[in-house]
Amino acid sequence: MALDPKVSATKAHAAAISTLIVAVLAYFGVGEMPGTEELATALQTTAGLVAYGASAAVTAGIAWVATYFARNKPIQSSLVAGSLALAIMLGLAACGQYATGGSQEKALSAEQLAFKVNGDLQAMQVGALAIVENAAVPAEAKAAVRAAEAVAYDAVTAYVEAARSGSGDLATIYTTAVASLTRLFDVLTANGWMDPDMNLFGVGAGRVQPPPNDIVVFVPKGVLS
Amino acid sequence: MTAVGIINLLAWAAQAAIAGQQIAQVVRATRASLDAMVDTDRDPTKAEWDAALAATADLHDRIQNT
Numbered sequence: 699m700a701l702d703p704k705v706s707a708t709k710a711h712a713a714a715i716s717t718l719i720v721a722v723l724a725y726f727g728v729g730e731m732p733g734t735e736e737l738a739t740a741l742q743t744t745a746g747l748v749a750y751g752a753s754a755a756v757t758a759g760i761a762w763v764a765t766y767f768a769r770n771k772p773i774q775s776s777l778v779a780g781s782l783a784l785a786i787m788l789g790l791a792a793c794g795q796y797a798t799g800g801s802q803e804k805a806l807s808a809e810q811l812a813f814k815v816n817g818d819l820q821a822m823q824v825g826a827l828a829i830v831e832n833a834a835v836p837a838e839a840k841a842a843v844r845a846a847e848a849v850a851y852d853a854v855t856a857y858v859e860a861a862r863s864g865s866g867d868l869a870t871i872y873t874t875a876v877a878s879l880t881r882l883f884d885v886l887t888a889n890g891w892m893d894p895d896m897n898l899f900g901v902g903a904g905r906v907q908p909p910p911n912d913i914v915v916f917v918p919k920g921v922l923s
Numbered sequence: 924m925t926a927v928g929i930i931n932l933l934a935w936a937a938q939a940a941i942a943g944q945q946i947a948q949v950v951r952a953t954r955a956s957l958d959a960m961v962d963t964d965r966d967p968t969k970a971e972w973d974a975a976l977a978a979t980a981d982l983h984d985r986i987q988n989t
Contacts, residue, residue: 817953823982
């Protein structure tokens with residue numbers, strides 16, 4: 699059956715535009731795909747510029763081809779072309795993300811890492827304070843908590859000072875601070891006063907979930923198995 | 924279990940709940956500060972360091988002197 703060229707062209711244009719809109723929405727909507735900020739960062743690099751430029755050109759070209767062929771077979775051609783455009787766009791976006799580092803975790807500066815370690819100590823100190831203030835905890839356990847906290851406080855303080863001043867053997871001081879935090883963590887979790895997720899006493903109402911991402915952790919990865 | 928024991932247990936649970944919330948607040952605050960620093964590509968300011976270290980020292984004193 700012959701198609702009315704005017705009607706088919708209108709439908710084809712509508713399908714092509716819809717394809718573009720869906721592709722763009724999907725591109726920015728997929729969880730791990732770069733957002734506006736990452737896109738701006740990517741466009742500052744040659745690899746990112748090429749990847750995103752090629753992505754836009756290929757998608758526009760496929761939309762044009764969809765318009766051309768859709769004059770005869772609007773629905774089938776648009777669907778095929780739209781799927782192809784989306785796949786290529788997402789593939790190129792992944793390439794651009796890979797080329798520019800994308801959402802990879804950013805390295806913390808020395809001061810930022812020291813700030814994080816100090817925060818880890820504070821979180822454990824809150825737990826330690828709850829233990830030493832608890833009348834039900836034996837005196838020996840409180841003494842062990844105080845001793846471990848004192849060592850950790852001194853080690854982290856020394857690390858923070860070194861990181862802020864940029865002096866000293868930072869790697870060694872950091873290792874010492876992490877070891878002291880690990881020791882404090884072990885003491886806090888001994889005898890079930892606190893479980894490895896920093897849930898105090900295993901009491902349901904006091905449960906605290908660890909943060910969902912790995913920017914802040916109680917103890918740096920690899921220290922605790 | 925005596926009434927005193929039940930009250931002690933409830934007090935213990937309440938104390939743990941409050942401490943748990945405080946731990947969560949410390950973690951969230953530190954993470955939020957770190958996220959802001961990383962996003963803006965800057966190190967902690969003097970005011971941020973002063974506040975963080977004062978809180979650490981205060982907790983240390985309370986733990987050692989309780």
